[in-house]
Amino acid sequence: MPELYIGLISGTSMDGIDAALVDFQSGQPQLVDFFYQAFDNTLKANIQAISRPDTLVSLLAYGQLDSQLGRLFGETALALLAKAGISASNIQAIGSHGQTVYHAPAAPDGFSLQIGDPNRIAQLTGITTIADLRRRDIAVGGEGAPLVPAFHQAVFADAGQARTLINIGGIANITVLDGKSISGFDTGPGNVFLDYWCQRHLQQPYDQAGAWGAGGQVQTDLLAVLHDDAYFQLPPPKSTGKEYFCADWLERKLIGFSGVKPVDVQATLVQLTADSISNAIRRYAPQTELSLVCGGGAYNQGLMTALGQNLDGAVTTTAGLGIAADHVEAMAFAWLARQSLHQSAGNICSVTGATAPVILGGIYPGNSPLSG
Known part of the structure; x- marks a missing residue:
């Protein structure tokens, strides 16, 4: 029944x-x-x-x-x-x-x-x-967050393979499943800045399939400034939200970069999300053999490509294990x-x-x- x-x-x-x-x-x-x-x-x-x-x-x-x-x-x-x-x-x-x-x-x-x-x-x-x-x-x-790792463990854990679940909504979080224990935390911005910048410059709620950002060039100087935030260095457990990674945060970081094309800013923001996730995995889950991505970010092809380039193990979406990326949460x-x-x-x-x-x-x- x-x-x-x-x-x-x-x-x-x-x-x-x-x-x-x-x-x-x-x-x-x-x-x-x-x-x-x-x-x-x-x-x-x-x-x-x-x-x-x-x-x-x-x-x-x-x-x-x-x-x-x-x-x-x-x-x-x-x-x-x-x-x-x-x-x-x-x-x-x-x-x-x-x-x-x-x-x-x-x-x-x-x-x-x-x-x-x-x-x-x-x-x-x-x-x-x-x-x-x-x-x-x-x-x-x-921290009251993230709560989804318990579900990730119940559904996606495999005793024979070290896996990390990457959930990319407005904020990104990871769940580390190494076959023995479980850990997880918010890594920082997911889609929050990508959506904000797309709405501001294209009057669209999000960058469909990441096509706009894929047409830009990552600006290394700007990327370094974006990475310069204490949250990324905090050890877990930790959680965050749009109260912290908000439009004001981004606008402060963009001071001095007014000459950068909006599409290049978008490409750099994609790289920020990919880097902050990847850095967390390399530091706290270096044994990861398979990274499974869920949430809206799984449909951003530029972001998925950047994750694949950053991480040593295979990167795919949860759809490969039978659950569509936008159904998991x-x-x-x-x-x-x-x-x-x-x-x-x-x-x-x-x-x-x-x-x-x-x-x-x-x-x-x-x-x-x-x-x-």
């Missing part, structure tokens, strides 16, 4: 909601169906506005956006079920990551804030919803929901720096009794 869960996430690119319907009947998660709900321009602008560092936000604007996103997350789950032809009554639970609007685990009173009201998701769908999945890890001294949050519902820890202390494994998230009951 199928054991069905839904995973929902809007990542640091802030472009829309990924929804995955996952069956755990066999013990290994199997994707049943997938649905993507893009944000309209107004909603995306509102999310970006509320997420800017040091921006004053009214409680009214915050509360309304939280409710609006909660409704949209719930509608996206229902759209996924309609696409799959499956009733909500057959779903054990929804794991909703929500939309991160601020991630600051290293602050004096560290926190990570996601919005997308899970009460509305549970009420609209009738499905038990697990949400707010990062803050319990922070409560035991962790949503599936991971279905898996995390199952962990929580089964009273099992979802964090990995060696990844987040937490002092103890903990059950993640809050449970918002649906219309039927909780099952586990």
Whole structure:
């Protein structure tokens, strides 16, 4: 009998909601169906506005956006079920990551804030919803991120081969699977600067297949300035977000480089992402034989080429192991929901720096009794 869960996430690119319907009947998660709900321009602008560092936000604007996103997350789950032809009554639970609007685990009173009201998701769908999945890890001294390495270990680990998972969303992170242990951390910018620069100069949300950046020339002087940031030298565990690697960060780095062509800046930003990922792997996972790339960055051919040139082992996408690159994260949050519902820890202390494994998230009951 199928054991069905839904995973929902809007990542640091802030472009829309990924929804995955996952069956755990066999013990290994199997994707049943997938649905993507893009944000309209107004909603995306509102999310970006509320997420800017040091921006004053009214409680009214915050509360309304939280409710609006909660409704949209719930509608996206229902759209996924309609696409799959499956009733909500057959779903054990929804794991909703929500939309991160601020991630600051290293602050004096560290926190990570996601919005997308899970009460509305549970009420609209009738499905038990697990949400707010990062803050319990922070409560035991962790970074609250990355959380996907536990799923990566469950699905992609191979005792006979040292592998590293590279997840490239707005921010990039790696999961090191050497057959004996697991570690992982955020390496720095993924697509965040590539998307920003493309929007600014082409009025497009992202560089389709990396074609624009591929037409530019890497500027070594600029690249050196971009690399000159303390975050890249910090030892793990560590995590970051668009609060740190933001437009202001990039604009400060570009002072003195006004004569560089925009397309050459884009090519250099591609190299920055590839280098920061590759440097982290060479330093903390030099035994890597296979690098598996997932997230939106897997579709940037220039970025994939740069990674292949930088790394000694083979570089490919997770599609080669049966899971499309843009499906992995949503599936991971279905898996995390199952962990929580089964009273099992979802964090990995060696990844987040937490002092103890903990059950993640809050449970918002649906219309039927909780099952586990």
